Amino acid sequence: MSNIDQEKLKAMAAELAKDIKTQSDLSDLSASLLKMTVEAALGAEMEEHLGYPKHHSSDSDNSRNGYSFKTLKGDHGEVEIAIPRDRQSEFNPTIIKKGETRLTSMDDQILALYAKGMTTRDIVATFKEMYGADVSPTLISKVTEAVMEKVTLWRSRPLDEVYPLLYLDGIVIKVRQDKQVVRKTMYVALGVNTDGQKECLGLWLSETESSKFWLSVLNDLEARGVKDILVASVDGLTGFPEAINTVYPQADVQLCIVHMVRNSLRYVGYKERKQVANDLKQVYQSVTEEEALLALEQFETKWDDKFPNIGRSWRNNWDNVATLFQYPQAIRKVIYTTNAIESLNSVIRKATKNRKIFSHDNSAFKIIFLAIESASKKWTMPIRDWKLAMNQFMILHEERLKPYV
Numbered sequence: 472m473s474n475i476d477q478e479k480l481k482a483m484a485a486e487l488a489k490d491i492k493t494q495s496d497l498s499d500l501s502a503s504l505l506k507m508t509v510e511a512a513l514g515a516e517m518e519e520h521l522g523y524p525k526h527h528s529s530d531s532d533n534s535r536n537g538y539s540f541k542t543l544k545g546d547h548g549e550v551e552i553a554i555p556r557d558r559q560s561e562f563n564p565t566i567i568k569k570g571e572t573r574l575t576s577m578d579d580q581i582l583a584l585y586a587k588g589m590t591t592r593d594i595v596a597t598f599k600e601m602y603g604a605d606v607s608p609t610l611i612s613k614v615t616e617a618v619m620e621k622v623t624l625w626r627s628r629p630l631d632e633v634y635p636l637l638y639l640d641g642i643v644i645k646v647r648q649d650k651q652v653v654r655k656t657m658y659v660a661l662g663v664n665t666d667g668q669k670e671c672l673g674l675w676l677s678e679t680e681s682s683k684f685w686l687s688v689l690n691d692l693e694a695r696g697v698k699d700i701l702v703a704s705v706d707g708l709t710g711f712p713e714a715i716n717t718v719y720p721q722a723d724v725q726l727c728i729v730h731m732v733r734n735s736l737r738y739v740g741y742k743e744r745k746q747v748a749n750d751l752k753q754v755y756q757s758v759t760e761e762e763a764l765l766a767l768e769q770f771e772t773k774w775d776d777k778f779p780n781i782g783r784s785w786r787n788n789w790d791n792v793a794t795l796f797q798y799p800q801a802i803r804k805v806i807y808t809t810n811a812i813e814s815l816n817s818v819i820r821k822a823t824k825n826r827k828i829f830s831h832d833n834s835a836f837k838i839i840f841l842a843i844e845s846a847s848k849k850w851t852m853p854i855r856d857w858k859l860a861m862n863q864f865m866i867l868h869e870e871r872l873k874p875y876v
């Protein structure tokens with residue numbers, strides 16, 4: 472915008488501001504400016520459509536034919552707009568398409584509030600409080616329902632051929648089904664590509680968490696183009712590693728250390744929790760597997776009398792706990808530091824917190840998809856120390872990575 476235009480706008484704003492005494496005055500002015508701006512834009516569109524200005528003659532068979540009116544619902548409440556018509560009914564404006572009664576910015580705001588976990592009733596109240604606009608629950612449902620098409624396309628989109636890291640986890644939610652409230656698990660797959668960028672690969676919903684269902688998830692990833700995974704970080708579900716190796720036989724499976732520690736501390740009293748956690752840290756932060764086993768033995772000697780299940784759990788899962796000791800320090804940090812998936816889970820939990828019970832499966836998909844879509848806009852940088860880790864991966868798995876990097 473030129474300096475002359477800015478000066479004109481400043482002068483216009485100063486003139487208009489003289490009559491503004493309250494917030495209501497400001498809202499009325501905003502609505503009037505919106506009406507004038509939109510109607511001027513529609514007039515310009517009609518002029519371009521017909522090929523000649525208003526009040527000019529033309530040899531065209533088409534001409535202006537008065538106006539139709541519609542109530543436009545926008546950020547400033549409801550505004551009646553005059554829409555120019557042509558005699559041949561060929562005019563189809565761009566700024567407000569036929570059938571539309573609101574500006575898309577309102578749709579964006581509805582989706583933003585929906586993504587934050589607000590209910591339909593909350594969104595209605597928010598628009599009433601902020602803009603004085605009566606937005607119907609039906610309108611909100613119509614806007615959010617359009618998200619399902621995006622969800623479907625997103626869940627079936629093609630993926631990269633290789634992901635050095637894959638985090639798999641599930642979050643329990645409650646959904647109404649057949650007049651009952653059913654606990655279901657929303658499964659999340661978070662990949663880290665060869666550039667170190669995080670990418671949520673998909674969402675899946677099931678009533679039971681089982682290795683059989685995870686196998687279907689992995690088959691879905693393979694069908695969408697994922698040919699290889701170097702390391703998969705998972706929780707302690709029985710049969711999970713076998714499901715992964717069925718689809719990706721070369722993948723190393725690492726049990727999530729965060730889950731292991733969390734499960735270990737579940738039955739430890741508050742006074743002893745810090746000490747037990749510190750002693751477990753000596754196990755998974757050891758330099759070698761031999762050192763880790765020695766630390767585990769020392770842990771059992773100290774704590775087995777009080778908490779025998781902790782040491783037994785680590786030994787029973789040791790094959791998939793010890794995967795990290797096969798890798799150098801640079802890669803270990805990105806394997807057992809599960810900040811990536813924990814951060815994503817936090818976003819999902821925040822979005823679903825207000826929704827104690829989802830009305831149906833699609834409602835859960837919409838909320839969680841929008842929350843992930845919003846969070847992913849901030850994923851602009853590679854994960855920490857990725858270059859060093861990727862260099863190590865290239866040396867250790869050169870033959871597997873070479874075709875894709």
